[in-house]
Amino acid sequence: MQCFIYKSQKQDYLYLYIDKKDDFSSVPALLFNSLGRLEFVMELELSPERKLAREDPEKVIQGLKEKGFFVQMPPSKLSPPLRIQ
Secondary structure, eight states: OEEEEEEESSSTTOEEEESSTTOOTTSOHHHHHHTOSEEEEEEEEOOTTOOOSSSOHHHHHHHHHHHSEEEEOOOOTTSOOOOOO
């Protein structure tokens, strides 16, 4: 599944995935306005096997199929630190 990723200029690590480049019509107006200015980051071919940095690709695919968009929220400040072995 093809997707297009935009990052919010308003909040770090907040990303919007959509299924059609520059077509934000599936994103509710209130949500879209809360994201602030968006900057295109990349086009990506998603599959369940594809690794993403912070999201489960199946959740992203499901959101795109059901709603036409997916929002990746910033990591929680309460997240445990990464362990380096």
